Amino acid sequence: MTTLSPLIHRARAEAVLREFGIDRIVLADPLNIYHATGFWPLTLEMGQLGTSLAVVPADRSTPVTLVTSQFLHYFQDVGALPEGGPLRALLYTMPDEHGEPTPARFFREAAGGRPDPYERATRSATTALLATDPARATAASALRDALGDLGSGAKLAVDSFIPESMLGDGFGYRSAEPLLRRIRMIKSRGEIALMRHAAAHNAEAARVAVRSVGVGDSYDSLRHAFFAETGRRGGQPVFLQIDSNAYAQRDGVIRDGRAFSIDAVGRYARYHGDFGRTVFVGTPDPILRRAVDAAIHANEAVAARLGPGLRYSDVMRIGRDAIAGAGIDVFTPSSPHSVGLFHTDEAFHGDAMIFDKADHLIETDMVLSVDCPILQTDMGGTVHLEDLWLITADGCEPLNDISEPFLQI
Numbered sequence: 001m002t003t004l005s006p007l008i009h010r011a012r013a014e015a016v017l018r019e020f021g022i023d024r025i026v027l028a029d030p031l032n033i034y035h036a037t038g039f040w041p042l043t044l045e046m047g048q049l050g051t052s053l054a055v056v057p058a059d060r061s062t063p064v065t066l067v068t069s070q071f072l073h074y075f076q077d078v079g080a081l082p083e084g085g086p087l088r089a090l091l092y093t094m095p096d097e098h099g100e101p102t103p104a105r106f107f108r109e110a111a112g113g114r115p116d117p118y119e120r121a122t123r124s125a126t127t128a129l130l131a132t133d134p135a136r137a138t139a140a141s142a143l144r145d146a147l148g149d150l151g152s153g154a155k156l157a158v159d160s161f162i163p164e165s166m167l168g169d170g171f172g173y174r175s176a177e178p179l180l181r182r183i184r185m186i187k188s189r190g191e192i193a194l195m196r197h198a199a200a201h202n203a204e205a206a207r208v209a210v211r212s213v214g215v216g217d218s219y220d221s222l223r224h225a226f227f228a229e230t231g232r233r234g235g236q237p238v239f240l241q242i243d244s245n246a247y248a249q250r251d252g253v254i255r256d257g258r259a260f261s262i263d264a265v266g267r268y269a270r271y272h273g274d275f276g277r278t279v280f281v282g283t284p285d286p287i288l289r290r291a292v293d294a295a296i297h298a299n300e301a302v303a304a305r306l307g308p309g310l311r312y313s314d315v316m317r318i319g320r321d322a323i324a325g326a327g328i329d330v331f332t333p334s335s336p337h338s339v340g341l342f343h344t345d346e347a348f349h350g351d352a353m354i355f356d357k358a359d360h361l362i363e364t365d366m367v368l369s370v371d372c373p374i375l376q377t378d379m380g381g382t383v384h385l386e387d388l389w390l391i392t393a394d395g396c397e398p399l400n401d402i403s404e405p406f407l408q409i
Contacts, residue, residue, distance in 0.1 A: 001079035001121060004038045005190060006086050009365070010060035012186040016179050017058035023154045024147060025056040025176050028162040031341055032180060034270060037066045037087055038190075042076065050139055050162045055146040063088045065146040070135050071105050074126040077118070081129070089129060090146055095137040102137075104130055140166040178351035185338045185346050187365050192390060194271040195340065195367050198235070199388040199399035202273020205229035206240070206264035210279055210407050219243065219252040219260075230266040238265040238272065238343065243382050254409075256282045259292075259381030261373065265343055274339050274369045275400055276386030280408040285380035294328040295372040295385040296405045302334055302370050306389055306396040310362045312336050315370060330376050336368045339388060366391040367399065 017025065027033050030044040033054040041052035052068040063086050070091040081087055093102045106123050109115075136142040143166055147154075150171070157176035158164055164173050187195060209225035219242045227237040241263035242248055254260070263276045278292050301322030302315055312335070319334025338346035338360075349358035362368070367390055374383035385406075388399040 001077050001125065002039075003079050004066070004081065004087055004089075006036055006056075006064045007034070007038055007188055007190045007194075008036050008056065008064070008183060009186045009188040009191070010064075010086070013056060013183045014058055014060040016182045017056075017157070020157070020174075020179060021155055022157045022174070022179065023058055023150055025157045025179065026143070026147075026159075026163040026167075027054040027056070027176065028052075028158070028160045031270065032159050032176075033066070035180075035184070035341060036064050039066055039068065039076075039078070040270075041068060041072070043069070043072060050166065053139065053143055053146075053163065055143070065090060067092070067139060067142045067146055069093070069139070070126060070130065073129070074104075074106060074122055077122040078125060080125050090133065090136065090142040091126070091130065092136040092139050092142045099137060101135045104135065143167065175353065177353060178347060181345070181347040182351075184340050184342075185360070185366055186363060187340065187367055187390075191271065191340065192365065192367070194269050195388070195390070196399050198266070198268040198271045198273040199275070199367075200273075200401070201233040201235060201268055202230070202264060202266045203275040203387075203400035205233055205235070205266060206262060206275050206277070207404070207407065209240075209264075210262065210277075210409060213254060214409055215254055215256045215281060217254050219248050219254070222254070222262075226264055226266075233268070235266045235268040235273075238267055240264050247382075254281055257285075257380065259284050259288050259379075259383070261382040261384035263384055263386065270341060272339050272341070272343050272345075273400065274343060274386060274388055276371070276373070276384040277404070278381070278383045278385065278406045280406060288379040288381050288383065290328060291330050291374040291376060291379055291383045292385075292406050294323045294326065294330045295332055295374055295383055297322045297326045297328070298332050298334045298372050299370065299385050299387070299405065302372075303389070303396060303398070303402075306362070306368070306370070306391070307394060308362055308364050308391060311359050312357075312362070313359045315362075319370070319372065330374050332372045332374050335371045336362075337371070339367050339369050362391055364391055364393050368396075 036054040043051040055065040066089045155172040159176040223240045226240045230237040243260040298319035349356040372385040389396040
């Protein structure tokens with residue numbers, strides 16, 4: 001059975017909501033519901049808006065509430081939630097002609113058949129929940145109950161028009177998106193475990209894919225290999241950027257003597273890996289090997305100093321100073337970005353709604369990528385180096401294997 005638990009970092013959420021004077025976040029987007037509860041609402045992925053919601057109180061001692069249909073709870077095999085735990089569920093069925101909730105629905109039992117033990121287990125879990133907290137008639141009535149005793153004028157952060165359309169007037173509303181971006185930058189223990197898995201398997205899938213191709217193969221063949229290796233490891237491929245777009249679109253063939261860069265992104269349990277490397281095909285030109293050495297210098301210097309208290313701009317300066325100190329005249333941004341439920345999962349400058357890069361303070365339990373591409377041409381190829389780093393109390397820890405700063409075929 002599925003054991004649900006919030007993935008969201010409740011202490012971070014409490015701090016952000018208190019700062020903005022928000023009483024509850026009400027979520028209707030499937031990815032946000034998953035972050036808040038650990039539940040993936042299948043019907044929302046199908047486009048059936050408003051069939052599941054989540055409510056995150058500002059007070060971290062108050063449980064998160066999942067609102068979903070009784071049948072979906074049963075169908076997705078959700079296990080019992082411990083009383084007094086971090087998550088509770090409110091179920092609904094549908095209203096009868098008097099507006100009262102209709103009885104719970106389960107699969108019909110085949111006449112003369114043998115009882116299915118798995119179906120009986122999920123039915124029992126749903127029935128037990130309904131015995132302690134009967135179903136509401138609609139998602140809207142369950143959502144109102146999830147808000148409890150919040151009075152008129154309470155402030156809600158919402159991620160779409162759906163909660164407001166269900167609740168109507170009587171609350172103050174603001175967009176949840178900037179708040180969620182702030183919250184997601186600090187990972188909970190559950191999220192860190194998922195990021196370890198995603199980072200390690202994403203890098204492994206990329207390495208295996210690269211070693212499955214050779215001279216004369218197309219970039220598309222490499223991309224398909226990465227997608228297949230990601231799937232074999234239980235992930236979903238997002239993209240594999242190969243070489244420069246100009247070269248990929250006009251030729252896109254692996255050629256002896258030309259190096260190419262990869263930027264591999266796949267997600268596992270909806271959390272992203274992000275891995276970049278240079279791939280030498282045969283013996284690289286000396287100028288290209290020097291560029292790879294520059295990226296390695298930058299990456300190693302950043303890894304030695306990356307930790308709480310730095311800002312993004314400090315990381316970029318450390319990387320560039322390392323290259324200059326090595327006497328190499330090339331440029332890399334050494335640019336950090338937060339990774340998690342999104343490839344770029346961080347708050348924007350001034351809490352803007354559209355992308356505007358901010359100079360964030362680095363804190364414990366962030367997961368950062370540090371991009372070290374070499375932005376230079378006429379080298380006989382393209383160069384990239386990128387790993388995922390967990391920020392610890394006294395530094396950082398790589399989440400993927402960093403033993404090979406470049407690959408060779």
